[in-house]
Amino acid sequence: MRSATIVRSLGVATLALFFLAAFTPLSAELYARLAVPARLAPADAIVVLAAGGVLPDGRLTDSSRRRTAFGIDLYHDGLAPLLVLSGAIQWRAESAARAALARRCGVPEAAILARATGRTTHEEIGALADLLRARNVRRVLLVTDGPHMRRAMGLLRATGLDVLPAPVRGVDVPTQPAERIRLFRETLQEGLALAYYHAAGYL
């Protein structure tokens, strides 16, 4: 095949993919295949994974705050006696800011374990598994965003823990083309991350 034909075919395929992603349920279908449904049940600990650190003024990012709030809700629902708040190592203030938020929301100090655990999901899960084993935790409720859950859960299960998924956001059904494109991008990004983790031998 001539290179000009390949380039044109690539252009046509991209255009077709764009219209399918923006104007059909393709994005939601792909996302549903990637996402893990919530399974909320009593566990030994609620583990909230890091999410983008803190803003320059020390406040949590929206994503980090959303995950923390969901973890606090699960704690107040009585699903586990321990709330583990992870934070990215390069933004050390994240775990401390999360712990402060949990305390303000009525979680007792003794029930909070806040640690800066890693720079990547792989590093973070490795450090968390050591922390959890040291506390004889066997079953955890894992809190992270929906697209990130499959990768994080796979890593944590590989350490021998029983993991119950508690995604912050379940399967959305976007109604607007811009929302579908955003969901398609998120799904593609996480799909590539999963492929990378498999290729690297982490999963």
Next chain:
Amino acid sequence: MTPYLTVVLTSLVAYVFARNRRRLRTIELARALGRMADLLGTGVIFALVNVAAAVAIVLGLRAVTDRFVSLYSVADPVWLAVSMLQGCLWRLWHESQRDALC
């Protein structure tokens, strides 16, 4: 869906205007669509090369320095638009060179 209905409407108006006022032929529209696919395809090639190079640089920096760079930094959607502009410019330059030789 209102903005998309507007796109359909303005496309129809532009088509009628091009046919009646500018005397453009429909066959030329098919050729223009082909050229648009060429521009898009070239942009996609630039996007793929850019993302592969960016990932290689991030992983290389992690391997040879203590500095940590997140792979999420590669996921900035603006690079897609910039890659498309690269592709368009490359294609138009290529075609202008060919036209100059004719």
